[in-house]
Amino acid sequence: MINFIKYKRIYYGISSILILASLFSLVFFGVNFGIEFTGGSMMEIEYSEDVPSVSELRSTLSGIGLNDVTIQSIGENGFVLRMPNISQDKYILLKDSLSGATEKYFESIGPTIGEELKNKSVISIILASLAIVLYIALTFRNMGSKNIRSWQYGMVAAGIGFFHDVLIVLGAFSIMGYLYGIQFSVPIAVALLTVLGYSINDTVVVFDRIRENIAKNPRLVFPDIVNKSLNETLERSINTSATTLFVLIAIFVLGGETIRWFVFAMILGISVGTYSSIFLAGPLLVTWFNNKK
Numbered sequence: 608m609i610n611f612i613k614y615k616r617i618y619y620g621i622s623s624i625l626i627l628a629s630l631f632s633l634v635f636f637g638v639n640f641g642i643e644f645t646g647g648s649m650m651e652i653e654y655s656e657d658v659p660s661v662s663e664l665r666s667t668l669s670g671i672g673l674n675d676v677t678i679q680s681i682g683e684n685g686f687v688l689r690m691p692n693i694s695q696d697k698y699i700l701l702k703d704s705l706s707g708a709t710e711k712y713f714e715s716i717g718p719t720i721g722e723e724l725k726n727k728s729v730i731s732i733i734l735a736s737l738a739i740v741l742y743i744a745l746t747f748r749n750m751g752s753k754n755i756r757s758w759q760y761g762m763v764a765a766g767i768g769f770f771h772d773v774l775i776v777l778g779a780f781s782i783m784g785y786l787y788g789i790q791f792s793v794p795i796a797v798a799l800l801t802v803l804g805y806s807i808n809d810t811v812v813v814f815d816r817i818r819e820n821i822a823k824n825p826r827l828v829f830p831d832i833v834n835k836s837l838n839e840t841l842e843r844s845i846n847t848s849a850t851t852l853f854v855l856i857a858i859f860v861l862g863g864e865t866i867r868w869f870v871f872a873m874i875l876g877i878s879v880g881t882y883s884s885i886f887l888a889g890p891l892l893v894t895w896f897n898n899k900k
Contacts, residue, residue, distance in 0.1 A: 611837045612830050615890035622771060622887060625879075629778020632785070638777070639784025641689065641792040644728075646721040648693050650701070651711040653685040661686075671704050673697075677788060681864040685711070689790065692717070728796040732773065735800060739765040739807050747814060760814050763891050768806040771887065772880045773799050776872055794869035802876025805851075809844055809884035816840050817889070829896050833889040841885060848881040 642649055659667070661678050664686060668676050677689040692715055693701065702710065743761035776799060783789040816836040824832060852874060859870040 608834070608838050609841070610834060611886065612834050612890055612893055615886075615894065618886040618890060622883070625775050625778075626771065629774050629781070632778045632781040636781050636785035638781050638791045639789065640721075640725065641790035642716055642721065643793045644721045644725040644791070646717050646719070647689060647691050648698075648713070648715045649690075650688045650713045651681070651685065652688065652705055652708040653711055654708050655684070657707055658684045667704055668701075671697075671700050673701065677790065679864065687865075724793065728793075731796075732769065732800060732803065735803055736765045736769045739768065739803075743807075743811065743814070746811075747818060759895060760892070763888060763895070764807050764810045764814065767810060767883045767887055767891070768803045768880070771883050772806045772876055773803055775879050776802060776876045779875055780868075780872070789868060792868070794866065795872050798869050798872035798876065801873060802880055805877055806880030806883060809848070809880060810888045812843065813837060813840050813884055813888055817892075830893045833893050837885060837889045844881060844885055848877055851877055 661680065664678055665676065668674075668678075668688070673690055673693070675691060679687040679689070681687055698713070740761035743764050747760045780789060780791050780795060784791060813836060816839055817833055820827070820832045820836050820839075824835070827835070855870050855874045855877070859867060859874060862870060
């Protein structure tokens with residue numbers, strides 16, 4: 608049997624480094640929000656032949672005064688162009704300059720709508736976290752004790768999901784946005800909500816086993832119950848996450864460019880969530896329990 612509780616300081620240290628690195632990146636680099644959040648125009652084009660390189664395409668766009676354009680390759684002959692909002696005249700000029708290209712779609716989002724989407728995304732994650740605290744507190748209301756209450760299970764689960772898993776994924780995109788220009792888009796925000804739910808699901812499985820073992824082993828001290836529960840759910844957690852990750856990695860490698868970073872966020876989030884549900888959720892409960900003595 609693995610003694611998870613014995614090495615909890617190591618787990619706390621690893622997580623602290625990741626969280627601090629994420630916070631540092633968010634404070635000093637910020638997040639490279641896509642046009643869905645900042646407002647702007649986006650066009651997808653496709654070439655049937657004589658596909659230009661990214662540098663050649665950028666030179667063409669610079670020639671008509673579009674210097675602040677993010678160009679993303681899609682497949683072998685397609686591109687997505689993201690730029691600040693452009694006028695109708697500039698749009699016509701842009702189409703005329705892209706000789707040999709077929710416009711797949713064009714979208715323009717105003718800054719007010721973009722700011723509204725950004726605010727709603729943040730509110731959604733916060734409300735989801737609060738709902739999780741309430742749900743777990745109600746679900747585990749019969750397993751509280753004088754040292755640890757049912758709502759504390761919810762606080763640990765939601766806290767790990769929000770301040771650990773989601774924050775680390777967000778920090779990773781902050782770094783990639785600074786270094787490689789990767790934009791934080793609506794699909795990535797959806798991935799964060801999905802990661803939050805997935806992480807909580809794994810953690811609840813552990814907590815549910817703790818509840819069962821408290822009833823079955825009333826003479827065991829709480830740290831031993833937590834350690835026993837973690838060992839009993841370890842195989843299930845790893846198998847569930849591994850099968851999900853196999854599918855996501857296949858999509859990341861073989862799928863289209865448009866969903867690549869959504870899938871990457873899912874891969875990173877599920878990996879971090881699996882780690883936190885095994886190595887953080889139980890030990891944090893034990894630490895809280897011991898501090899309440």
